[in-house]
Amino acid sequence: MEIFLQACVNGLLIGGFYSLMGMGQNIIFGVMKIINFCHGEMLMIGMYLTFVFNSYFGLDPYLSIPLVVVIMFALGALIQHTLITPSLGTKSFTNLLFLTVGLGMLFQNLALVIFSPNYRTITTSYSSKTLSFGPVTMSLPKMISFIGLIIVTVALFWFLKYTPTGKKIRAVSQNPIGAEVVGINTKRIYIITYGLGCALAGIAGALLTLFYMVYPMVGASFSFKALIVVVVGGFGSIQGAFFAGIFLGLLETLSSLIVGPTYRDLTVFVTFIVILVVRQVIKLRRR
């Protein structure tokens, strides 16, 4: 029972990361109908930024988050403005596929050149502190990250629901023609959306850095997980991505516990395939 509770907590934590990645991916998909294949690399850049701020400037990894947000937003906005928006005009899916996949490779290789393939970690004075809640133990960094994930997720929902810009993002993703009719500057929304998606991935990276190794390929598995979250949660659905992310995290840790790490990924994929099939069957029945 204790092990089970512990696994649930760990699952929620990792699931929170998957959610954040999937939600960023889905905001981008909703607005531009593209899949951002370099989403994991944005997380990787966020991790390296946090690493650099900590090892060269002694900045606390959590205090570096505002800086990471600003840098990642600017990077995303720049990529959108100079590369993605012009490619959207060509209406070619392959162009955009190669563009974001290519950017991912570029960033991986840049990281390789700058930081070498070595695994990096950072430690702080509170790295090894732990907190106990009854039977569940959690390291302090994980606890802080967990709270950070909750704050960012709530802030994101609030932003999309209530702010003028958030409403415009939803408007463009629900009906681009309607958005033009009410005078929304779609190109500006593209820039904000992609910047926001990158900033969210960057935050995920920063929140991860204290208990996850940093290396150039670290983004790959998160890119992949974000993609699963998008498919299972529904393309463009922010709530869907939130729940699918949490579910994926729980499923991973619990199946690791129940069937063992060897069969973990198998269990996860079989479960998701079953979910997709069942959902499709229900959809067809309803017609």
Next chain:
Amino acid sequence: MLNVSGLCSGYGNVQIIWDASFSVNDGEVVAILGSNGAGKTTLVRTITGMIRPWKGSVVFDGDELAGKSSRAILDHKIVQVPEGRQLFTEMSVYENLEMGAYSKETKAKLAESLEFVYKWFPKLKERRGQAAGTLSGGEQQMVAVGRALIGLPKLLILDEPSLGLAPNIVDDILSVAHSMAKEQGISVILVEQDITKALRMADRGYVVENGKITLEGTSEELEKNEHVKKAYLGI
């Protein structure tokens, strides 16, 4: 107030609109009539800047609008209720209406404009918290008209508001459009396939065929026209 002359436009290199000229006066309801595929929507999109005109001019209150962006044209208070309504289906009725306030001025007057819209469409007040996509077709069309009215138009363009709606709802919506012109002094362009209904509401009309304006006249003249009778009224 609106003076379109020699307007040409199309998609890619396919020309759809050929040398269209027409005008709309203050407080007038002008019908643009034509069968499916005649180019009515393309004409609306060209005037509202959603596609660029190739040639010709669109003068509104003395300003040349041809070639301006859709946003710039909106700032001249030419607001459209687009074909197919184009609502934000997962947003509430209220949020959809709110999105119609695109400028500082319209935002500042939002509360007042909302009351105005709710007065004309009381149903929308009842349904204001409901997602627009869950409304009936007629109610959705009311939201689309309401959203345009929140933009405080001087010229309101309705592109086939009757499409797919029950006749009595069409009458409601068209009579609101008529009142906007006659009581509020808003000029109205009513784009329709349903010529009988449109001419009943309009002061004047233009007939579009294959991207060209082939006939124009007052509603009475058009109703009596032999070609209109044969081709559109089935008499």
